[in-house]
Amino acid sequence: MRTSFVFSEVVTGLRRNVTMTIAMVLTTAISLFLFGVGLLVVNMVGKMQDDYLGQLEVAVMLTNDISSNDKDCTQEPCRGLRTDLETMSGVDTVVFENREKGYERFQKIFEAQPELVKLARPEAIPAMFRVKLEDPERSDVIVQEFNGKAGVKNVDDQSQDLDRLFGFLNGVRDAALALALLQAAAALLLISNTIQVSAFTRRTEVGIMRLVGATRWYTQLPFLIEAVVAGVIGAIAAIGLLVVTKVFLLNRVLGELFSSNIIPEVSMVEILFLAPVLVGVAILISALTGYVTLRLYVRL
Amino acid sequence: MIRLEHVSKVYKTSSRPALDNVSVEIAKGEFVFLIGPSGSGKSTFLRLLLREEVPSKGRVYVSNFDVAKMSRRRVPRLRQSIGCVFQDFRLLTAKTVAENVAFALEVIGKPRNTIVKVVPEVLQLVGLDGKADRMPHELSGGEQQRVAIARAFVNRPLVLLADEPTGNLDPDTSQDIMLLLERINRTGTTVLMATHDHSIVDSMRRRVVELDNGRIIRDDARGVYGVGR
Numbered sequence: 001m002r003t004s005f006v007f008s009e010v011v012t013g014l015r016r017n018v019t020m021t022i023a024m025v026l027t028t029a030i031s032l033f034l035f036g037v038g039l040l041v042v043n044m045v046g047k048m049q050d051d052y053l054g055q056l057e058v059a060v061m062l063t064n065d066i067s068s069n070d071k072d073c074t075q076e077p078c079r080g081l082r083t084d085l086e087t088m089s090g091v092d093t094v095v096f097e098n099r100e101k102g103y104e105r106f107q108k109i110f111e112a113q114p115e116l117v118k119l120a121r122p123e124a125i126p127a128m129f130r131v132k133l134e135d136p137e138r139s140d141v142i143v144q145e146f147n148g149k150a151g152v153k154n155v156d157d158q159s160q161d162l163d164r165l166f167g168f169l170n171g172v173r174d175a176a177l178a179l180a181l182l183q184a185a186a187a188l189l190l191i192s193n194t195i196q197v198s199a200f201t202r203r204t205e206v207g208i209m210r211l212v213g214a215t216r217w218y219t220q221l222p223f224l225i226e227a228v229v230a231g232v233i234g235a236i237a238a239i240g241l242l243v244v245t246k247v248f249l250l251n252r253v254l255g256e257l258f259s260s261n262i263i264p265e266v267s268m269v270e271i272l273f274l275a276p277v278l279v280g281v282a283i284l285i286s287a288l289t290g291y292v293t294l295r296l297y298v299r300l
Numbered sequence: 301m302i303r304l305e306h307v308s309k310v311y312k313t314s315s316r317p318a319l320d321n322v323s324v325e326i327a328k329g330e331f332v333f334l335i336g337p338s339g340s341g342k343s344t345f346l347r348l349l350l351r352e353e354v355p356s357k358g359r360v361y362v363s364n365f366d367v368a369k370m371s372r373r374r375v376p377r378l379r380q381s382i383g384c385v386f387q388d389f390r391l392l393t394a395k396t397v398a399e400n401v402a403f404a405l406e407v408i409g410k411p412r413n414t415i416v417k418v419v420p421e422v423l424q425l426v427g428l429d430g431k432a433d434r435m436p437h438e439l440s441g442g443e444q445q446r447v448a449i450a451r452a453f454v455n456r457p458l459v460l461l462a463d464e465p466t467g468n469l470d471p472d473t474s475q476d477i478m479l480l481l482e483r484i485n486r487t488g489t490t491v492l493m494a495t496h497d498h499s500i501v502d503s504m505r506r507r508v509v510e511l512d513n514g515r516i517i518r519d520d521a522r523g524v525y526g527v528g529r
Contacts, residue, residue, distance in 0.1 A: 211350070213375075213379030218408070
């Protein structure tokens with residue numbers, strides 16, 4: 001009895017205000033979509049950091065002199081440098097790679113571009129130490145310590161390149177979350193406004209309800225549920241938008257990067273896990289806004 | 301049933317009190333006219349009973365409710381024991397006659413089987429059997445007021461408050477409505493009716509409480525509207 005009555009009140013309310021309801025649903029949807037994008041990027045960056053940091057190395061490139069004359073790193077200054085590296089705290093492994101091995105690796109990496117391989121002579125590839133660190137984020141210590149030492153040509157820190165990529169992704173995340181916040185503000189105002197309009201168009205009903213002794217809860221519940229229903233529809237639309245974005249945008253533009261594992265794929269499962277979060281946020285925010293509006297602005 | 305003890309009400313926007321030290325007692329089952337010119341305090345009187353307002357001074361009792369002191373949470377209980385009828389009917393235009401009456405029960409959470417049983421009963425009592433499925437705009441003013449009375453009475457209130465219930469009706473229809481209110485009064489319901497209608501007050505010969513400038517200036521057990529008015 002109670003539920004069917006409340007339900008029919010909610011449906012009438014939403015129908016009577018249909019343009020406002022649509023505006024409310026759309027802003028909520030966009031806001032939650034951007035919020036979802038932000039969360040997905042956070043997730044992505046986390047995964048990438050796990051994937052990449054494990055493989056990250058600092059390459060200590062050696063001078064041409066060593067590269068040509070000391071194939072097994074048995075002479076000074078190469079041997080000294082190796083000992084220094086191995087005994088440094090925080091260093092996990094040190095692998096010496098001479099010019100020939102380096103050239104082999106180069107050929108392998110650029111297999112697909114034979115003209116590049118043809119152009120490069122082995123003499124251009126330096127011998128190097130490939131250093132893995134226990135904490136990959138502390139690579140700057142090695143750079144500082146070994147840059148400019150005798151026998152060292154330069155120190156190449158891969159994590160710097162990665163930092164630039166993460167910086168970009170974090171920027172995307174921040175922008176998405178900031179826009180989500182702005183849209184959320186718009187959604188809040190719309191929800192609040194819709195409830196006020198809705199309460200005004202139904203003032204006769206509400207007046208009678210109060211007069212015959214309906215509880216405050218009973219008079220206000222339909223308005224509250226109206227807001228929550230619109231919020232949930234918005235959340236569902238946002239999830240739909242995320243799926244569409246994945247299938248029609250991400251999969252097309254970044255498909256190759258996904259399949260070659262350069263960027264971890266945004267999977268359907270992830271979006272599915274996000275769905276209840278978005279719905280929950282929608283319910284919480286719309287119910288809270290509705291409640292506050294009814295308390296502060298609508299005298300029922 | 302209704303008791304006011306030294307009740308004063310001053311609205312913030314006015315320096316003159318709307319009610320000024322009013323004390324009156326109305327027993328269970330009485331039929332009382334509340335008369336007086338516009339602005340004499342009749343509406344404030346009724347609003348205090350419903351706890352639409354709280355008195356600035358004094359105490360208000362309706363049935364067992366200490367109206368001025370009760371918590372907000374209990375106000376719905378009070379209102380469920382009071383029925384209200386107005387000059388402008390206040391029906392829901394999008395609902396049928398039966399739905400309008402049922403609405404009053406639905407919103408206080410009465411079970412459906414009770415509603416389908418009592419709504420036809422009360423429609424018959426007010427003389428609207430056969431018109432349950434009409435829309436309000438298809439009815440005459442008198443019939444619309446009957447719907448409003450049915451809605452006010454369907455939950456069997458202890459008190460029925462009527463604020464100028466005949467104000468929009470012609471004399472003949474007004475007489476019919478008064479007969480209906482009398483019938484409701486005979487079921488034991490206390491009826492308090494604010495009115496300007498001389499002929500009705502004069503013909504009914506019931507208790508008359510007259511207000512002027514927020515004070516009770518007359519309380520006759522079997523009164524008329526007023527000599528020379």
